[in-house]
Amino acid sequence: xxxxxxxxxxxxxxxxxxxxxxxxxxxxxxxxxxxxxxxxxxxxxxxxxxxxxxxxxxxxxxxxxxxxxxxxxxxxxxxxxxxxxxxxxxxxxxxxxxxxxxxxxxxxxxxxxxx
Amino acid sequence: xxxxxxxxxxxxxxxxxxxxxxxxxxxxxxxxxxxxxxxxxxxxxxxxxxxxxxxxxxxxxxxxxxxxxxxxxxxxxxxxxxxxxxxxxxxxxxxxxxxxxxxxxxxxxxxxxxx
Numbered sequence: 001x002x003x004x005x006x007x008x009x010x011x012x013x014x015x016x017x018x019x020x021x022x023x024x025x026x027x028x029x030x031x032x033x034x035x036x037x038x039x040x041x042x043x044x045x046x047x048x049x050x051x052x053x054x055x056x057x058x059x060x061x062x063x064x065x066x067x068x069x070x071x072x073x074x075x076x077x078x079x080x081x082x083x084x085x086x087x088x089x090x091x092x093x094x095x096x097x098x099x100x101x102x103x104x105x106x107x108x109x110x111x112x113x114x115x
Numbered sequence: 116x117x118x119x120x121x122x123x124x125x126x127x128x129x130x131x132x133x134x135x136x137x138x139x140x141x142x143x144x145x146x147x148x149x150x151x152x153x154x155x156x157x158x159x160x161x162x163x164x165x166x167x168x169x170x171x172x173x174x175x176x177x178x179x180x181x182x183x184x185x186x187x188x189x190x191x192x193x194x195x196x197x198x199x200x201x202x203x204x205x206x207x208x209x210x211x212x213x214x215x216x217x218x219x220x221x222x223x224x225x226x227x228x229x230x
Contacts, residue, residue, distance in 0.1 A: 090220035096211035105205035
């Protein structure tokens with residue numbers, strides 16, 4: 001959870017999990033998360049998953065080219081096929097360009113905004 | 116979880132909850148969710164919250180003006196102050212403009228992309 005600059009890309013992935021195969025899914029999700037972090041142009045990600053299996057992952061990228069390169073990464077592509085086959089009921093994916101950002105925290109560093 | 120058109124606005128709110136006051140928080144979150152849905156230009160939202168209290172809400176708006184009007188809504192502003200006081204340790208908010216979108220579902224309606 002951190003502030004990303006204007007003009008960078010947010011990939012918003014919302015997915016409803018099947019009820020099956022939790023262990024294999026978690027293992028694959030960890031591999032994907034670590035592999036994404038090694039890609040050129042990767043800025044970070046936020047992840048949340050509700051008990052009902054609705055998960056949101058937002059990954060942040062320096063450019064659309066970097067986001068597309070990750071989409072096309074062969075390992076990512078292979079895991080995505082597995083996801084459709086076994087782990088997901090449905091998903092939406094929105095690719096969006098950040099225009100402005102804010103953060104806040106209670107511990108006193110306070111509030112920032114960009115730009 | 117649905118597909119939103121290019122040029123609409125996604126407001127990505129990632130927040131770490133405090134451990135306190137779950138009931139009042141849930142009540143306020145429901146009021147906010149229902150009130151947002153009544154605003155002009157509202158397109159929808161996706162919500163997820165992990166057991167560790169990390170939550171992501173993405174709300175979708177027809178225009179930046181609609182997103183800003185919701186930000187400035189007096190009831191939303193008042194609840195946001197309560198959130199900082201009681202319910203959140205920290206949060207980030209990214210306002211982003213959607214460039215392209217995809218969805219997929221297992222049940223056979225299949226895969227769509229926009230544009």
